[in-house]
Amino acid sequence: MAKLLKISNIGFRAEYFSLLLAVLFAVVYNQSLWLGIYNAQTNLSLHTLLFLISCAFFITATNNFLFNLFAYKHIQKLALIIIVLCSAAASYFMDVYNILLDSSMLQNVFQTDYAEARDLLTFSFLTHMFIWGVLPSCVIFKINIKYRPVHKQILANTLSMTSSLIVVALIALMFYQDYASLLRNNRELRYLINPVNYISASKSLLEEQWKSAAQPIQSISQGVSKGPTWLTKNKRTVFIFVVGETARAQEFHLNGYSKQTTPELEKRDILNFSDVSSCGTATAVSLPCMFSKFGRDNYTDKKGRQYESLLDVISDAGMSVSWRDNNSGCKGVCDRVDNLKISHLEFASFCNKNECFDEALLQGLDDVLASTQNDLFIVLHQKGSHGPAYFERVPSSFEQFKPACKTKQLQDCSVDEITNAYDNTILYTDFVLSKIIDYLKSKSLTNDTAMIYASDHGESLGEKNMFLHGAPYFMAPKEQTHIPMIFWISESFENEFGIDRSCLDKKTSHKYSHDNLFHSILGGLDIYTDAYKPELDIFRSCKVKNIVAN
Incomplete structure (x- = not known):
């Protein structure tokens, strides 16, 4: 000194x-x-x-x-x-x-x-x-x-x-x-x-x-209305959108990965969309973009803050909207709807000393369903596979792939150890999604139930010496942009909303992106607004009962 x-x-x-x-x-x-x-x-x-x-x-x-x-x-x-x-x-x-x-x-x-x-x-x-x-x-x-x-x-x-x-x-x-x-x-x-x-x-x-700070929020709900499905259906609709975190499609056994990372989902009657790309490579961009009417080519952070999101349209259509978060927040998407941050105090049995596991997102869902007689649209925002502390994202019982990296300092682990730790998070996500599907199945006697899962972006695990995510999109490797997307519907949802499952199954290998989410969810729910684009609706060509004509 x-x-x-x-x-x-x-x-x-x-x-x-x-x-x-x-x-x-x-x-x-x-x-x-x-x-x-x-x-x-x-x-x-x-x-x-x-x-x-x-x-x-x-x-x-x-x-x-x-x-x-x-x-x-x-x-x-x-x-x-x-x-x-x-x-x-x-x-x-x-x-x-x-x-x-x-x-x-x-x-x-x-x-x-x-x-x-x-x-x-x-x-x-x-x-x-x-x-x-x-x-x-x-x-x-x-x-x-x-x-x-x-x-x-x-x-x-x-x-x-x-x-x-x-x-x-x-x-x-x-x-x-x-x-x-x-x-x-x-x-x-x-x-x-x-x-x-x-x-x-x-x-x-x-x-x-x-x-954009002083700009008022622009409505995108002009002309919002429900299609003919809502005039005849006699069950309440419960639709869950699971927003994944940092999950890359390459690590899903459903998509041909060598390790069995999705054993539970493969037992369920799901639709796995295998060729889907993200809007961005980081949550701050991808999350609001996923819920935006703007596609990746036209989306900007300013537009994300200045315009209403998918949740506003669904709320204006008469559904009750609830956002449950086990991550770093909704980046403004859920500001105008009911939202809850998962905490240690409420869900201690599903949490470690630092954070809560994604199973905590399912706790209290019965209370959400019981709180209203309205149709429900619920968003579950996962912690998922967020790095670099992959080992902290899963309970010890899901540490199947070993040896796994058990430190936040990825430079102290081999690529195989990092990959094993990451793969354990995908295995746990498989379990959580399966529990959500089983929960919705249990409610399908009195509700038309459905679930869609899509990750916000992927992750680099050492390919080209790159780790984590957030690379500029023009040079981002596919590991950061190729994301998983999974759809599940109950039989009653399929019948009431007129979705031809066999037709949809033939489209699961087609190329899609986050651009399709806004329009497909509206189309799947038979909700119309001026912002809806039928050409981006994955479900439209496979619906027996189509959405209200433009």
């Missing part, structure tokens, strides 16, 4: 200290970027070496320009400490999990709850943060930075920033073709430039949220 105190005797001009820190960032906080640039080179030559050297100058100049924006008395140290701490965290997740930081990933970070954040606070992460976050921050705090009078400091910073721009321009002139080819063929590299990546993503995200 005495040596650290002596640092205060070392003096730097503000603009020189910015340059020094820019060099440090280029060397230390951008390992993933360097690895990506190096792997993108097809051959090693003198020109390649000169290009790599230019990259060092390019990154340094870019960060020097950024840091000089804050190189003023009473501002610089605080700003740089914040940047160093954030960059240390960013570099850890980029280096360890091969995560890319774009606006959707940052949105997911901002919406992470305590339980999810706790899973990421590993010893390895805290050690990394201490070495590359806390210690450099202490140095910045103690070091003696010399500032000029304001007008001279502005001039000095401007000269430094101009020099950075000149360096960037010269590099662009000399290596334009190399950079154009590199970024065109490796678009993901732009999300690895630390700290430019998360600062740019934060700016975009905040601008979008600011613009």
